[in-house]
Amino acid sequence: MIKAVIFDLDNTLVDFMNMKRRAIEGAIPAMCDAGLNLTPAEASKIIDEIYDEKGMEYQKVFDLFLQRVLKKIDYKILSAGIVAYRRAREAALTPYPHVYSTLNKLLKMGLKMGILSDAPTKEAWLRLAYLNFHHIVDAVVTSEDTGKIKPAPEPFMAILKKLDVTPEESLMVGDWAERDIVGAKNVGMRTAFAKYGDTFDTQQHYADYELNDISELISIIEKENA
Amino acid sequence: MIKAVIFDLDNTLVDFMNMKRRAIEGAIPAMCDAGLNLTPAEASKIIDEIYDEKGMEYQKVFDLFLQRVLKKIDYKILSAGIVAYRRAREAALTPYPHVYSTLNKLLKMGLKMGILSDAPTKEAWLRLAYLNFHHIVDAVVTSEDTGKIKPAPEPFMAILKKLDVTPEESLMVGDWAERDIVGAKNVGMRTAFAKYGDTFDTQQHYADYELNDISELISIIEKENA
Numbered sequence: 449m450i451k452a453v454i455f456d457l458d459n460t461l462v463d464f465m466n467m468k469r470r471a472i473e474g475a476i477p478a479m480c481d482a483g484l485n486l487t488p489a490e491a492s493k494i495i496d497e498i499y500d501e502k503g504m505e506y507q508k509v510f511d512l513f514l515q516r517v518l519k520k521i522d523y524k525i526l527s528a529g530i531v532a533y534r535r536a537r538e539a540a541l542t543p544y545p546h547v548y549s550t551l552n553k554l555l556k557m558g559l560k561m562g563i564l565s566d567a568p569t570k571e572a573w574l575r576l577a578y579l580n581f582h583h584i585v586d587a588v589v590t591s592e593d594t595g596k597i598k599p600a601p602e603p604f605m606a607i608l609k610k611l612d613v614t615p616e617e618s619l620m621v622g623d624w625a626e627r628d629i630v631g632a633k634n635v636g637m638r639t640a641f642a643k644y645g646d647t648f649d650t651q652q653h654y655a656d657y658e659l660n661d662i663s664e665l666i667s668i669i670e671k672e673n674a
Numbered sequence: 675m676i677k678a679v680i681f682d683l684d685n686t687l688v689d690f691m692n693m694k695r696r697a698i699e700g701a702i703p704a705m706c707d708a709g710l711n712l713t714p715a716e717a718s719k720i721i722d723e724i725y726d727e728k729g730m731e732y733q734k735v736f737d738l739f740l741q742r743v744l745k746k747i748d749y750k751i752l753s754a755g756i757v758a759y760r761r762a763r764e765a766a767l768t769p770y771p772h773v774y775s776t777l778n779k780l781l782k783m784g785l786k787m788g789i790l791s792d793a794p795t796k797e798a799w800l801r802l803a804y805l806n807f808h809h810i811v812d813a814v815v816t817s818e819d820t821g822k823i824k825p826a827p828e829p830f831m832a833i834l835k836k837l838d839v840t841p842e843e844s845l846m847v848g849d850w851a852e853r854d855i856v857g858a859k860n861v862g863m864r865t866a867f868a869k870y871g872d873t874f875d876t877q878q879h880y881a882d883y884e885l886n887d888i889s890e891l892i893s894i895i896e897k898e899n900a
Contacts, residue, residue, distance in 0.1 A: 482808060524808050527799035534760075573753035582708060582750050 450638065450672045452560040452613040453665065454604075455585075456622035457572055459645035461547050461563075461662075462579060467540040468504060474536025475510065475529040482528035486517065505571055541578050544644060546663040551584050553666050562587040562607045564620070566597040566627070587611050598624075599631030608635075619672075621665065625653035640668065676864065676898045678786040678839040679891065680830075681811075682848035683798055685871035687773050687789075687888075688805060693766045694730060700762025701736065701755040708754035712743065731797055767804050770870060772889040777810050779892050788813040788833045790846070792823040792853070813837050824850075825857030834861075845898075847891065851879035866894065 458464035476491045484491065494516060498509050506512075510529045514521050554561060563585050565572045569592040576582045587610035594602040608615060615636035622628020623645030632639045633654070641655035642662070657668050684690035702717045710717065720742060724735050732738075736755045740747050780787060789811050791798045795818040802808045813836035820828040834841060841862035848854020849871030858865045859880070867881035868888070883894050 482803075523795055523799040523814070524803075527796070527803035528808060530800060531803040535764075538761075569749055570753070573749040574756060577708075577750075577753035577757040582754060588749070 449617060450559070450619050450669050451617040452562060452608075452611045453554055453619050453621060453669070454562040454564050454607055454611070454632075454637075456598075456620075456624065456628050456642070457563050457565040457575065458567060459623040459647070460621060460628075460642045461581065462541065462543050462575060463645070464504070464575075465647055467537060467542075468499075470540035471533045471537035475533035478532030479510070479525045479529040482525045483522065484517070484525050491517075505568055538578070541575065543579055544662060546661055550662045550665055551581075554669075555584065557666075557669065559669070560587075560611045560613065561585045562589070562611050564589050564598070564603055564607045564622075564628075566591045566603075568592065598622075598627035599634060601631070601635050604631055604635045604637065608637075619665075619669070621659070621662075625651040625655070629653050629655045638672070640665065675843060676785070676845050676895050677843040678788060678812075678834075678837045679780055679845050679847060679895070680788040680790050680833055680837070680858075680863075682824075682846075682850065682854050682868070683789050683791040683801065684793060685849040685873065686847055686854075686868045687807065688767065688769050688801060689871070690730075690801075691873055693763060693768075694725075696766035697759045697763035701759035704758030705736070705751045705755040708751045709748065710743070710751050717743075731794055764804070767801065769805055770888060772887055776888045776891055777807075780895070781810065783892075783895065785895065786813075786837045786839065787811045788815070788837050790815050790824070790829055790833045790848075790854075792817045792829075794818065824848075824853035825860060827857070827861050830857055830861045830863065834863075845891075845895065847885070847888075851877040851881070855879050855881045864898070866891065 455461055472495055476488045479491065480488060495509060495513055498512055499506065510526055511521060514526055551561065561584065563576065567590060569590040572590045587607055589603050589607040589610065591597045594606050596602040608618060619638040619640060620628060620632030621640045621642055623642040625641060629639045629641055639655040640657040640659050641653040643658050643660055659665065681687055698721055702714045705717065706714060721735060721739055724738050725732060736752055737747060740752055777787065787810060789802065793816060795816040798816045813833055815829050815833040815836065817823045820832050822828040834844060845864040845866060846854060846858030847866045847868055849868040851867060855865045855867055865881040866883040866885050867879040869884050869886055885891065
């Protein structure tokens with residue numbers, strides 16, 4: 449009997465990579481417009497390198513970008529980039545198709561819902577609040593809550609405890625096979641691989657289910673609980 | 675002959691206090707909605723106290739607010755507050771009436787324009803970029819550029835140098851008599867007091883001109899340059 453569904457956040461509920469890409473694609477022309485003397489393609493390449501080095505959650509990417517390109521911070525260019533980034537991100541931060549309707553159907557079915565994310569606590573919560581998910585889910589666990597990231601058992605056990613369910617009563621949904629699926633299976637949860645979030649379509653997984661659209665969860669749970 | 679107009683930013687071009695007030699008024703109900711167990715009036719009072727203590731540019735106001743009220747950060751409430759604050763600020767960050775049209779008329783008249791602000795460099799520039807002023811003005815000086823704030827002569831001399839004009843060729847426009855007007859007069863600039871930005875209507879000033887609307891600058895400069 450499935451009583452709780454636990455979702456990874458980025459690339460499972462929200463298309464994080466697309467959001468980032470569109471935010472950066474908004475920022476680059478604004479920086480060129482403010483006086484940056486690079487082509488958009490050149491700027492894009494250097495910004496990608498910085499994200500590769502520092503991780504996708506790095507919050508000072510344009511500062512470092514300008515340091516590398518100009519050997520100093522030009523505040524006119526920096527501020528133009530940040531403002532355009534924020535506006536494009538706000539516009540691009542939307543859930544995958546059928547996320548809202550699926551979560552609402554799960555609510556009606558009486559299921560508990562949790563978020564299990566390895567993103568930094570504040571960034572994860574800000575994305576949840578932008579999307580209004582903070583009203584829908586019953587519990588959230590981020591890496592800072594346990595000091596461990598998936599596939600370690602600690603984060604999985606923490607969210608199960610918060611939701612007051614056993615591993616057998618819960619289904620983990622995630623796009624990262626080696627973290628979400630492996631970690632969930634190791635503690636005894638049911639698993640669904642969010643194939644629609646697997647951008648490069650390169651992952652092997654051993655999940656119980658594979659989702660091409662998040663709405664497929666409804667019939668999976670109906671079948672499990674029949 | 676006036677060749678340059680130098681503007682203070684906050685409460686001269688943009689109604690900073692109104693922007694802050696509306697952003698906070700957006701954040702408080704969102705925090706109550708996310709589980710904060712205070713009335714909006716109680717929350718508002720504590721937030722005002724924090725701004726009084728830490729200054730209006732303090733960037734961690736909701737973190738400190740929750741520490742004081744709950745003795746911890748509740749990320750659901752924090753993120754709801756930050757997201758609502760950002761959205762309300764974006765909506766409220768608009769220039770005073772006739773700012774855009776006046777700046778464009780000054781451009782057509784061949785005048786140079788500068789911004790002289792005591793705000794932190796990054797916050798000042800972000801506001802300029804949000805408003806698209808970064809394309810209009812020729813130079814910006816913030817307190818971090820000289821390490822001094824108005825009425826010290828250094829910031830005034832720095833913006834005059836950037837604009838390549840003498841004090842006698844320039845007009846300072848600001849809402850803070852003891853800083854903007856006194857400082858500008860001390861270095862020999864002409865002065866206009868932005869009375870429309872003097873929220874509490876309590877300041878005495880000895881400026882050459884008093885503005886009830888920024889558009890009055892046009893006839894002042896036409897007269898000066900006749």
